Amino acid sequence: MGGAMGHNQLPSLAAPVKALNGVGPRIGNRLNHLGIHQVRDLLFHLPYRYIDRTRLVPLGSLMPGNSALCQGTVELTQVLYGKRRSLLCRISDGTGSLILRFFHFSKAQQANLKPGMTLRCWGQLRKGNNSLEMIHPEYLRVDKVDDANIEQTLTPVYPSTQGISQFKLRDLTGQALAALSRGKAGLNELLPGGILKQFALFDLTSAIRFVHRPPPDADVDSLIKGNHPAQQRLAFEELLAHHLSLRLVRKQVQAHESFSIGGPGNNHINEFLGNLPFELTNAQKKVLSEIRRDMSNSMPMLRLLQGDVGSGKTVVAAIAAIQVISSGYQVALMAPTEILADQHYFNIKQWFSCCDIPVLLLVGKQSKSEKDEILKSLNSSQPVVVVGTHALFQEQVAFGNVGLIIIDEQHRFGVDQRLALLEKGMEKTRHPHQLIMTATPIPRTLAMTLFADLDISVIDELPAGRQPVKTTVISNEKRDEVISRINTACQQGRQVYWVCTLIENSDTLQLQAAEDIQKQLTEQLTGLNIGLIHGRMKSVEKETMMNNFKSGLIDLLVATTVIEVGVDVANASLMIIENAERLGLSQLHQLRGRVGRGSKASDCVLLYQTPLSENARTRLNKMRETNDGFEIAKSDLELRGPGEILGKRQTGMPELRIANFVRDAQLIPRVQQTADIILENHPGQVSKLLSRWLNTKIDFGKV
Ligand code: ADP
Ligand code: MG
Numbered sequence: 001m002g003g004a005m006g007h008n009q010l011p012s013l014a015a016p017v018k019a020l021n022g023v024g025p026r027i028g029n030r031l032n033h034l035g036i037h038q039v040r041d042l043l044f045h046l047p048y049r050y051i052d053r054t055r056l057v058p059l060g061s062l063m064p065g066n067s068a069l070c071q072g073t074v075e076l077t078q079v080l081y082g083k084r085r086s087l088l089c090r091i092s093d094g095t096g097s098l099i100l101r102f103f104h105f106s107k108a109q110q111a112n113l114k115p116g117m118t119l120r121c122w123g124q125l126r127k128g129n130n131s132l133e134m135i136h137p138e139y140l141r142v143d144k145v146d147d148a149n150i151e152q153t154l155t156p157v158y159p160s161t162q163g164i165s166q167f168k169l170r171d172l173t174g175q176a177l178a179a180l181s182r183g184k185a186g187l188n189e190l191l192p193g194g195i196l197k198q199f200a201l202f203d204l205t206s207a208i209r210f211v212h213r214p215p216p217d218a219d220v221d222s223l224i225k226g227n228h229p230a231q232q233r234l235a236f237e238e239l240l241a242h243h244l245s246l247r248l249v250r251k252q253v254q255a256h257e258s259f260s261i262g263g264p265g266n267n268h269i270n271e272f273l274g275n276l277p278f279e280l281t282n283a284q285k286k287v288l289s290e291i292r293r294d295m296s297n298s299m300p301m302l303r304l305l306q307g308d309v310g311s312g313k314t315v316v317a318a319i320a321a322i323q324v325i326s327s328g329y330q331v332a333l334m335a336p337t338e339i340l341a342d343q344h345y346f347n348i349k350q351w352f353s354c355c356d357i358p359v360l361l362l363v364g365k366q367s368k369s370e371k372d373e374i375l376k377s378l379n380s381s382q383p384v385v386v387v388g389t390h391a392l393f394q395e396q397v398a399f400g401n402v403g404l405i406i407i408d409e410q411h412r413f414g415v416d417q418r419l420a421l422l423e424k425g426m427e428k429t430r431h432p433h434q435l436i437m438t439a440t441p442i443p444r445t446l447a448m449t450l451f452a453d454l455d456i457s458v459i460d461e462l463p464a465g466r467q468p469v470k471t472t473v474i475s476n477e478k479r480d481e482v483i484s485r486i487n488t489a490c491q492q493g494r495q496v497y498w499v500c501t502l503i504e505n506s507d508t509l510q511l512q513a514a515e516d517i518q519k520q521l522t523e524q525l526t527g528l529n530i531g532l533i534h535g536r537m538k539s540v541e542k543e544t545m546m547n548n549f550k551s552g553l554i555d556l557l558v559a560t561t562v563i564e565v566g567v568d569v570a571n572a573s574l575m576i577i578e579n580a581e582r583l584g585l586s587q588l589h590q591l592r593g594r595v596g597r598g599s600k601a602s603d604c605v606l607l608y609q610t611p612l613s614e615n616a617r618t619r620l621n622k623m624r625e626t627n628d629g630f631e632i633a634k635s636d637l638e639l640r641g642p643g644e645i646l647g648k649r650q651t652g653m654p655e656l657r658i659a660n661f662v663r664d665a666q667l668i669p670r671v672q673q674t675a676d677i678i679l680e681n682h683p684g685q686v687s688k689l690l691s692r693w694l695n696t697k698i699d700f701g702k703v
Contacts, residue, residue: 010179013040013187016231020175022168030163031172039455040187041175043208043420044692045169046234047156052220053122057487060095064127069122069150071142072098077113086309089113091121092130098125103183118142154214154223155402171214180205189363190685190692191237195674202233223562226663235659239671240678241693242656244686246452247675250302253453256431259403261292261327268322275354276315283307283461284316285449290457291320291435295404301433304410304451306440307459309465309593313437315570316407316459320347320435321385325357329403330378331385332403334392338363338408338539339546343568344408345387352385362388362397365539371396411439439593440586441647445668446661452672468627469596473580473605473620480606482576483524490528490555494600495572498558499591502577511536511560517556517567517578529553536559561587563594570598580623583618585636596627637662657693 017036018028019300031037036045057068072091077436080086091098102122113119123137158169179186183399189196189204189297196203202210210230214223222228273280280288294301307313321331333348335341342364349359360374377384380402385393437453445455474482486496498521500514511534518532531554533545542562548554552570557563558571575595580588588606596602606620622635659667678685 010175010182010291011039012183013038013043013176013179015039017172018391020172020442022171024655028602029626030161033161034164038174039179041534041593042173043180043187044657045158047230047262047537048209049157050154050214050220051157052154053222054220056120057090058095062096062098062125062132064125064132064278066356067122067123067124069120070098071118074113074115074117074119077110079110087113089119091526097131099128099131100137100139101128101135102135102138110417115504117595119555127284143147152216154218154220156214156460157357162693163597171552175620177209177212180208187575188688189242191674192579192678192682192685195677199236199674201236204233206230207233222539226464226660231658232664232667235664236667236671236674237689238656239667240674241689243449243671244453244678245690245694246450247679248686248690250453251613253302253431255297256300256429257298259324259327259329259401259433260298260435261295261324263405263556268326268357269319271355272319272322272351275351279282280315280462280464281461283459283648284312287457287459290314292323294455295320295417295433300431301404301411302454303435304447304454304456305335305435305437306447306456307437307463309439310597311462312440312461313408313439313459314344314347315351317435317437318351320354320404321348321406322355322357323404324404324433325383325385327403328383329401329471330381330383331404331406332392332398332399332402332681333387333406333408334387335380335387335389337562338365339542339562340565341387341389341542342546348385348387351700358382358384360384360386363392363539363650364389364391386409404433406435407438408436408439410436423648439590439629440633442637443665446665447667449459449671452675465599466596467599467601468574468602469592469602471592471606471610471624471627473606473624476578476609479607481609483521485605485689486521486556486576487525487528488573488601489521490525490573492573493571495549495552495554495569496556496574497563497572497576497594498556499563499575499577500558500560501577514558514560521556521558525556526556530556530558532558533562535562545556561591562589567594569594571600573598573602574605575603576605576607578607579609580620581608581612583619585619585622585632589629589632592627593624609632 002538009414015038016028017031017039018025019021019631020039023031034045035041051067053069057070059072062070064066070093071094073088074091075097076088076090078088078089084103087110089102089104091099091100098121100119100123103246107654118141119139120142121134121137121139125132125134127133153297156170156173157166158173160166160169187204187208190203191201195201196449196475201207207230210218210228211234214220214230219228223231225337284466287307291301291305296304305313305316321333324331333344341361345361352359358377361378362371362378363375366374374386374394375398378386379400400632446455486498489496498517500517514532514534518530521532531545533549535541537545545554545557545569549572552571556645573595575592577583578586579589583591591602595604604623606623608616608620612620618639620634622632626632631651678689
C-alpha cells in the first residue's frame with residue numbers, strides 16, 4: 001500500500017466498495033455476497049477470531065488444536081519413509097519439544113534445517129505419535145529475523161468467502177478505517193450520550209477501530225473469547241436493535257383492534273372437557289386462564305406457550321380454539337411438518353366431533369381440487385379450524401375472519417414467517433390473536449429478549465402418572481442385546497421406534513442407512529412387523545405408515561429424524577437412538593419425548609459408536625441423569641460454547657452478526673433498560689438502529 005494513497009483519494013463511507021483500491025467487478029461481487037455493499041459495511045464486518053502472533057509460546061505449554069507462534073533449536077532433521085514420505089524436524093527450547101512435519105519438501109529445504117540452528121514457527125498444533133506436531137508450518141531462521149517480526153497487533157481473521165483472501169480483507173478494512181478517520185459522515189453514534197456514560201460503553205468509532213486493529217497492549221484473552229468491552233459495546237448495540245424490533249412489532253400489532261372473544265364458548269368447552277379421558281393439570285388450567293383473559297381483550301393477544309415435551313400443549317390450544325369458534329371466528333393452526341399437521345388434524349377432528357366443529361387440513365400434498373374446496377371454506381366466513389403447514393401462508397390463501405392463529409413448535413420458524421402468517425390473518429384493520437407454542441425451554445432473561453414481542457406462559461408440570469423415561473447408554477458393540485430386548489418388548493405388546501440419525505448431512509445417505517437397518521432388523525426379528533418412515537417418502541406413504549403404527553399394525557418403526565417434533569403415539573414405549581453421540585442435547589430430548597407419553601413405563605436406549613469424545617460422553621450422561629427439559633437446555637447452552645449456538649433451524653433464534661445469546665447474556669438487562677429509554681426519549685433512533693443491524697427486513701408497514 002505504502003503512502004501512495006493520499007487522503008483526498010479516500011472514498012466516503014457511503015461510497016460503494018468498488019471505490020476502494022483493489023476492488024474490481026469480481027472482488028466487488030464477492031464482497032456483495034458477504035453483505036458488503038458500501039465502504040461502511042466493511043467496518044461492521046468484524047473479525048470472528050484473532051491470531052496471536054504477538055508473543056512466543058514456550059514449547060512446553062503448547063496445546064493441540066491451537067495455533068501458536070513458538071521457537072526452538074533444531075535437534076534432528078530426517079526423512080521418514082512410511083506410508084507417505086515425510087521430512088521431520090524436531091525443535092526444543094528446554095521446556096519441551098515439537099515436531100515440524102512436511103510432506104512436500106525439497107532437498108535444499110532438508111539441507112537447510114541444520115541441527116543447532118534456531119527456528120521461529122507458526123502453525124496449528126495436532127497430536128502426533130509421541131509429541132505435538134505442526135504440519136507445514138510457516139518458519140523462519142531466527143538469526144535472520146529481529147523481534148520486529150513478532151507482530152505488534154493481533155492479526156484479525158475475518159469471515160470470508162472463496163476468492164477473497166484474509167490479506168485482501170485486512171487491506172480493505174484498513175482502507176475503510178482510514179476513511180473513518182478522515183470523517184465520520186455516514187457512521188453516526190446512535191446511542192444517546194447518557195447511555196454511553198451510564199454503562200461506561202466505548203463510543204462507536206473507538207469500538208470499531210479497536211476490534212479491527214487491537215493495539216499491542218490489548219487484553220488478548222478477552223478479545224479471543226469475544227468478551228472485550230469493545231466487542232461487548234457492539235454486541236450490545238446489536239442485541240438492542242433486535243430487541244427494539246420485537247418491541248416495535250408488539251407496539252404496532254397492539255395498536256390494532258382484535259376480536260374480543262367472550263364467554264359463549266363455555267358450554268362447548270365443558271362438553272369437550274367432559275369427553276376428555278383425563279383431567280387438565282393445574283398448569284394447563286393456569287395457562288388457559290391467561291390465554292382466555294388475553295383473548296377477551298380487544299387488543300390482539302401475543303402469547304408464547306412454553307412447555308416441555310409431553311406437557312400437553314395441544315389440548316390447551318384446542319380449548320382456546322373452541323372458545324374462538326364459538327364466538328363465530330376461524331382458527332388456523334400451523335405445524336412445521338406434514339406428519340405433525342396430519343397428527344394434529346386427526347386428533348383435533350376426533351376431539352371436536354363431540355361439539356360439531358368442522359376441522360380442515362391444508363398441506364402441500366393435496367390435489368388442486370381438494371385445496372380449492374378448502375380455500376373456499378376459508379374464504380367464506382364459516383367458523384372452521386384449519387390445520388396446516390407452511391401451505392397456510394401461501395398466496396392463494398385468504399381467510400374470511402380468522403380470530404386466532406396458533407403456531408406449533410415455534411423453534412422451527414423464524415420471526416419473519418410468524419409475521420407472514422399474521423399478515424394473512426388481517427381482516428381490514430383487525431388483527432387475529434396469536435398463540436405460539438414451543439418446547440424449547442430457554443432461560444427467562446433470554447426468552448424476554450428473543451421473544452420481547454410476546455407475553456410468556458409456562459406449563460411447568462407434566463400430567464400425573466407419567467413415568468419418567470428410563471434412559472440407558474449402550475455401546476454399539478452390544479447391539480445384539482438391544483435387538484433381543486426389542487423382541488421381548490414387542491412380545492409384551494409394546495411398540496418401538498428405532499431412530500437412525502444422520503451419518504452425514506445428506507438425505508440420501510440417511511435414507512440408505514435407514515433402509516439397511518430395516519433390512520437387518522427384519523432378518524433378525526422375524527416375528528415382527530417392521531415399518532420404515534423417512535423424509536423422502538411421499539406424503540401419503542408417510543401418512544399410511546404413521547396410521548399403521550398408531551393402530552398397532554406395526555411393531556417396530558424404523559425412522560429418520562423426521563419424527564423428531566410433536567409425534568404422539570402413546571403405546572410406543574421403547575426408543576432406540578442409533579449414533580446418539582452425534583446429536584445435540586436438545587435434539588435428543590425432543591426425540592426421547594416421543595416415548596413416555598402414556599402411563600406405561602418407557603425406555604430409551606442411546607446406542608453409541610466408540611470412541612466417545614469427552615463432550616459426547618457428557619451429553620449422553622446428562623440424558624441418562626435427567627428428563628427435565630430446562631436442565632437439559634441449560635447444559636446444552638453450556639456445552640455448545642459460543643460461536644455454534646443452536647443454528648436458526650433448530651431454534652427460530654435470529655441470526656446475529658456479533659452478539660452471542662449465551663456469552664452476552666449478562667448484557668440483556670441493560671439492553672432492556674436502554675430500549676425503554678430510547679423508546680421513551682429518543683424514538684427517532686429506532687429505525688436507524690434497525691437498518692444498521694437487521695438482516696431480515698421486517699415490513700413494519702404491514703404489521
Ligand atoms: P406437547 O406439549 O409435547 O405438544 P401433547 O400436547 O402432544 O404434548 O400431549 C402429550 C400427550 O399427553 C397427548 O397424548 C395428550 O393427549 C396427553 N395429555 C395432555 N394433557 C394431559 C393431561 N392433563 N393428563 C393426561 N394426559 C394428557
Ligand atoms: Mg406438541
